[in-house]
Amino acid sequence: MNNEHRGFTSNIGAILAAAGGAVGLGNIWRYPYMLGQNGGGAFLLVNMFFVLAIGIPLMMTEFVIGRRSQRNVVGAYKKLERKKGWATIGYFGILGAVLIYAFYSVVAGWTLNYIVMACSNQLSGLTPAEVSETFASFTSDSFWPVFYQLMFLILTALVITFGVQKGIEKVSKILMPVLFILLLLMCVRSLTLPGAKEGLGFLFHPDFSKLTGAGILGALGQSFFSLSLGMGAMVTYGSYIRKEDSLFKTSVWISVCDLMVAILAGVVIFPAVFSFGMDPAGGPQLVYVVLPNVFNNMPMGALFAAVFFVLLGIAALTSTISLQEIIVAFTVEELHWSRRKSSIISLLVIFAIGVFCTLSFGPLSDVKLLDRTIFDFFDLITASYLMPIGALAMTIFLGWFYPKVEVKDEITNGGTLKGSLFEVYYFILRYVAPLALIVIIISGIIG
Ligand code: TRP
Numbered sequence: 001m002n003n004e005h006r007g008f009t010s011n012i013g014a015i016l017a018a019a020g021g022a023v024g025l026g027n028i029w030r031y032p033y034m035l036g037q038n039g040g041g042a043f044l045l046v047n048m049f050f051v052l053a054i055g056i057p058l059m060m061t062e063f064v065i066g067r068r069s070q071r072n073v074v075g076a077y078k079k080l081e082r083k084k085g086w087a088t089i090g091y092f093g094i095l096g097a098v099l100i101y102a103f104y105s106v107v108a109g110w111t112l113n114y115i116v117m118a119c120s121n122q123l124s125g126l127t128p129a130e131v132s133e134t135f136a137s138f139t140s141d142s143f144w145p146v147f148y149q150l151m152f153l154i155l156t157a158l159v160i161t162f163g164v165q166k167g168i169e170k171v172s173k174i175l176m177p178v179l180f181i182l183l184l185l186m187c188v189r190s191l192t193l194p195g196a197k198e199g200l201g202f203l204f205h206p207d208f209s210k211l212t213g214a215g216i217l218g219a220l221g222q223s224f225f226s227l228s229l230g231m232g233a234m235v236t237y238g239s240y241i242r243k244e245d246s247l248f249k250t251s252v253w254i255s256v257c258d259l260m261v262a263i264l265a266g267v268v269i270f271p272a273v274f275s276f277g278m279d280p281a282g283g284p285q286l287v288y289v290v291l292p293n294v295f296n297n298m299p300m301g302a303l304f305a306a307v308f309f310v311l312l313g314i315a316a317l318t319s320t321i322s323l324q325e326i327i328v329a330f331t332v333e334e335l336h337w338s339r340r341k342s343s344i345i346s347l348l349v350i351f352a353i354g355v356f357c358t359l360s361f362g363p364l365s366d367v368k369l370l371d372r373t374i375f376d377f378f379d380l381i382t383a384s385y386l387m388p389i390g391a392l393a394m395t396i397f398l399g400w401f402y403p404k405v406e407v408k409d410e411i412t413n414g415g416t417l418k419g420s421l422f423e424v425y426y427f428i429l430r431y432v433a434p435l436a437l438i439v440i441i442i443s444g445i446i447g
Contacts, residue, residue, distance in 0.1 A: 006070065006164075007240025013169040014241045015250055019257040020172040020318025021233050023179070025107050026226040027262040028312050029287050032269045034222055036280040039210025040202040040270075044263065046211065047219040051255050054436055055223045057428040058391055059234050059251040061398050064410045066238025067247065072329035073232030076239070080402060089393040090330070093232030096386040097326040098346075100231065102354040103378040104323065108316035109148035109358070110288065111309050113138060118306035123292045131292045135285065140362035149358050153351055156320040157343040160328055164240055168321055175314045176257075182311040183261065186268040189304055190275075199271030202280060203263075217443055220436065221383055226258055230387035230394070233322045236329045246417055247410070248425075261315070268308075272298070287312065324350075384444040392437040399430040 008014040035043045069076035074090030081087070117123050117134075126134065139145055159167045190196060224230055241250060269287070272294040273280050282290045291308065295301035324346060331342040356364060360374035369377040398407060404426065412419035 008169050008242065009165055011242065011245045011250065013165075013173060014237070014245060015253045015257070016176045017169050017172040017240075017318075018234065018237045018250070018322075019254045020176050021237060021322030022226060022228050022254055022258040022319075023176075023261045024226075024228075024315050024319030025104065025312070026222070026319075027258065028265040028315050029107060029284075031222060031226065031262040032266050033281075033283050033286040034218055035203070035266060036270075036273075036282065036286060038212075038215035038218060039207045040280070041204050041206035042208045042211040043215060043219055044203065044266070045206050046216055047223055047262075048259060050220045050223040051227065051259055054220075054428065054433050055227045055229065056251050056255050057425050058224075058229045058395070058433055059227055059255065060247050060411065060425060061394055061429055061433075062229065062232065062234035063238035063241060063247045063251065064407055065394065065398060066235040067241050067243070068406070068410045070239050072239065072333045073235050073326055074330050075333050076232075076235055077397070081397075082401070086397055086401070089390065089397065090232060092386070092393070093230075093235070093390055094327055094330055096231040096382055096390060097233070097323050098350060098353065099378050099386065100382045101320060101323040101350050103357040103375050103382075104316070105149050105152055105320060105350065105354050106145065106358045106361075106375060108152045108313070108320055109145055109150075110139070111313040111316055112148040112151055113144060114288065114309040115306065115313055118295075118302060118309050121302055123305055124296055124302045126292070126296065128293050131296075132285075132289050134292075135289050140365070142359060142363050145358045145361065146355055149354055150351060152316070152320065153347050153354070156317060156324055157347045159317075159321050160324050160343045161340050163339060164325075168325060171321070172318055175318055179261075179311060179314045179318075182307055182314075183264050183268065186304065186308060186311065187264055189298070190268045190271045193271055193275040193298065195275035196271035199269075199274035199280075200267070202274065203266045203270045213443075217440060220440055221388075224387050224391065225383050226262065227255060228319070228322060230389070230391035232326050232390070235394075236326050237322065239329075244413060246413065248417075248421070385441065388437045388440045388444070392434055392441065395429055395433045395437065399426070399434070 008017060065076050065080065069079040071079050073093040074087050077086035077090050159171050161167065228234060241247065269291065270280060273290060276294050276297050278290045278293060292305060295305040298304065327346045328339065328342040331337045331346065332339055357375045357378055360367065365373060367374060372380060408419060408422055409415070411422060411425065
């Protein structure tokens with residue numbers, strides 16, 4: 001296989017595809033409610049610090065592993081390792097991708113239902129109690145949420161079968177600009193509402209007294225989840241980045257896009273929430289239960305509701321693509337399956353597991369694992385354990401068991417880039433990031 005044709009055709013294509021993988025429900029659904037529960041602006045500042053100090057170096061680490069090896073998550077370690085055994089990290093990543101995708105596709109499926117409801121005007125005119133009731137009865141149904149979940153999985157698999165250039169890169173190049181435009185449109189709408197100032201104050205005025213230790217860890221965990229780190233999504237996409245592109249600049253661009261979308265989502269949501277006297281700490285249901293009320297109270301609300309849920313759906317789709325590609329790249333390269341066969345089989349496996357996550361809002365709501373519903377359990381073990389453990393294993397491999405000269409060679413593109421910050425990166429790789437990860441993992445265990 002010729003390297004030129006293996007992966008993304010341009011740097012902007014790589015940035016948009018990987019930013020698509022990073023920007024997702026994490027930014028528009030998870031970030032605002034985490035922020036709402038953790039003191040607003042203070043959470044934002046701490047999260048921003050973690051993205052810059054640890055997120056970017058970790059993303060570069062995944063890119064180095066992927067591009068150096070030109071392989072999927074498992075193949076990468078097989079190719080780079082000096083002693084056997086490191087490929088376990090890769091299998092761990094695949095397991096993580098399956099589990100994340102299983103619960104992530106539930107919420108992704110909800111977006112389809114809400115797009116349909118917004119477009120057919122079923123959301124307007126409802127009282128707040130009816131909005132909550134609509135959400136509860138939809139999510140606890142045993143058919144429709146499963147149906148929409150399957151639709152989302154099929155949509156994703158379809159893009160994947162078209163391949164890296166004609167599927168992933170092309171779709172990202174179209175959808176990411178659309179996402180930005182829709183997001184800006186929503187910002188304008190939100191900022192022109194009466195009371196917008198108060199929402200902005202909440203978002204940008206840091207109240208550190210509301211930020212607890214758990215909030216700080218939450219901000220760190222959020223930066224991993226949001227940048228898609230630890231499971232090899234960025235190893236896989238890294239293997240598609242052209243040899244002449246700067247891994248540092250590419251990582252910075254992706255992280256800046258990801259942060260910007262999260263902040264802009266806050267700019268959309270909080271002014272609207274405050275303007276209509278809703279609770280900013282509404283939790284995971286914030287965008288599905290709080291926002292429809294907000295839309296109901298604004299002029300042309302039905303239109304903006306539709307725009308908002310399309311936006312959420314696009315963000316979710318480019319992320320589910322990156323999740324499935326981790327698995328498909330592995331089965332194509334290591335097991336020599338065709339892309340089509342890989343897409344279909346991985347879809348079926350994820351659906352078989354994901355159904356349980358969907359039904360845990362309805363018929364299976366009494367099934368508890370560690371005191372949590374199946375959905376919450378998957379969310380917890382992936383975000384609190386698998387992702388940080390995966391990321392820790394990667395930093396140990398690249399920082400301690402792979403020659404420094406080769407890391408430097410990959411980051412400086414064989415010495416053609418300056419690499420003046422290389423020592424800073426290497427220090428973070430070896431000491432700072434592993435320590436931060438160990439703290440997250442331990443604090444997760446002791447609760
Ligand atoms: N980053 C995505 C989001 O914010 C979620 C995601 C996509 C992800 N691919 C991933 C998380 C791979 C971990 C690993 O919604």
